Amino acid sequence: MFRAASRAACATLRPSRTSVSMRCQAYRRFSATRVTRAEGIVNSLDTFTDEENMLRESVRKFSEEVVAPKVRDMDENEMMDPEIIKGLYEQGLMGIEIPQEYGGSECSFMSAIIAIEELAKIDPSVSVLCDVHNTLVNTIFRTWGTKEQKDKFLTILSNGSVGSFCLSEPASGSDAFALQTRARKEGGHWIVNGSKMWITNAYEADVFLIFANTVRFTLTIKVDPSKGYKGITCFAATKDMGIQIAKKEQKLGIRASSTCTLNFDDMKVPEENVVGGVGQGYKIAIECLNEGRIGIAAQMIGLAQGAFNKAVPYTYERKQFGQSVGTFQGMAFQIAQAATDITAARLLMYNAARRKEEGKSFTKEAAMAKLVASQVAQRVSGQAIEWAGGVGFTRETGIEKYWRDSKIGAIYEGTSNIQLQTIAKFVQKEYS
Incomplete structure (x- = not known):
């Protein structure tokens, strides 16, 4: 537990990067502990440490005061405001689980999930930038990076450099490991050729984790790709190595979050930038994506709650036929069902997160949480538009953006x- 003074300092918004760097690192640390359980007592799934609750309030305040005023402009311009990214770093939200020795906040995994959920209530675009950076990029370096890689990359990732996770390609979507991007060894470097598609954070990123199939040369200098996923390797690269942003996608939603196509043309990556060892990329990606799915569930749940928070009060303010529209049974039942669905999805997500923290298997639970959360997000955000009627259909309210x-x-x-396929495999294994 931290001193009361430290807790109070954490809960306030930090005005500048300079002032942040001068503070004790403990001020950026919300929680490194799990929820404690008294002997013989099992806590509810929504029981949190004092530090986790403090983090929630801090992120909520940042979201409402700093992010909210810029949401519409960022969506219209399809660009993340640099001041928002700066603010995320000043709040310690871009190094949530990174140890203090690298400049991070050294918090729990649940703390990262709480931050993602709270940000999504105001803007899912900001939420996913924070999510991918923390649950995918930072996690890979923390878990599989060498000491030298941690010293180099975790330090810059927690202090201003955005990270990007580069797996998907034009020909490998759901079949994520049918990779065509190749890497061959030449002296002390790997030469990477290929392209990536649908890469989140790519426009703002300085650090890229690139998954490629390693290759070998025969005596006739003919390239022979490694067999299947066994040749996949994770490479850490920086933008100045020659990463080309070929296209920034124009999307239906999360428009302020950048999604880009990347090209690599004989890009040289130092041998020491191989993360986790040659051929270990499949294991790294699949384990990390299981964790990342909890983050996406948090984003979708925050989104659903954000739409709910905006639309429901309006239903009690607007009157028709002499009463508030929200009090008509047909409307009231829809609102009640939506509230129940959000809570159920949230508990699935918290359960997956706690299982992950406790070292238990969580692949099935993460898949369930992401599946249900995405379904609830679409359903509730769509209903929220209808609850607000014509006003909900306009961009001015921001309700339609959640949908x-x-x-x-x-x-x-x-x-x-x-996700259904993953869940089905677990069910089959249990019952067959």
């Missing part, structure tokens, strides 16, 4: 069908 943003939840980090 546009919700659609991606059924697509990225594993489509809904992929």
Whole structure:
């Protein structure tokens, strides 16, 4: 537990990067502990440490005061405001689980999930930038990076450099490991050729984790790709190595979050930038994506709650036929069902997160959480528009944006069908 003074300092918004660097690192640290359980007592799934609750309030305040005023402009311009990214770093939200020795906040995994959920209530675009950076990029370096890689990359990732996870390609979507990007060894470097598609954070990123199939040369200098996923390797690269941003996608939703196509043309990556060892990329990606799906569930749940928060009060303010529209039974029942669905999805997500923290298997639970959260997000955000009527259909209220943003939840980090396939395998294993 931290001193009361430290807790109070954490809960306030930090005004500048300079002032942040001068503070004790403990001020950026919300929680490194799990929820404690008294002997013989099992806590509810929504029981949190004092530090986790403090983090929630801090992120909520940042979201409402700093992010909210810029949401519409960022969506219209399809560009993340640099001041928002700066603010995320000043709040310690881009190094949530990174140890303090590298400049991070050294918090729990649940803390990262709480931050993602709270950000999504205001803007899912900001939420996913924070999500991918923390649950995918930072996690890979923390878990599989060498000491030298941690010293180099975790330090810059927690202090201003955005990270990007580069797996998907034009020919490998749900079949994520049918990679065509190749890497061959030449002296002390790997030469990477190929392209990536649908890469989140690519426009703002300085650090890229690139998954490629390693190759070998025969005596006739003919390239022979490694067999299947066994040749996949993870490479850490920086933008100045020659990463080309070929196209920035124009999307239906999460428009302020950059999604780009990347090209690599004989890009040289130092041998020491191989993360986790040659041929270990499949294991790294699949384990990390399981964790990342909890983050996407948090994003979708925050989104659903954000739409709910905006639309429901309006239903009690607007009167028709002499009463508030929200008090008509048909409307009241829809609102009640939506509230129940959000809570159920949230508990699935918290359960997956706690299982992950406790070292238990969580692949099935993560798949369930992401599947249900994406379904609830689409359903509730769509209903929220209808609850607000014509006003909800306009861009001025921001309600319609939640519905546009919700659609991606059924697509990225594993489509809904992929989640169902994962769940089905566990069910079959249990019952067959």
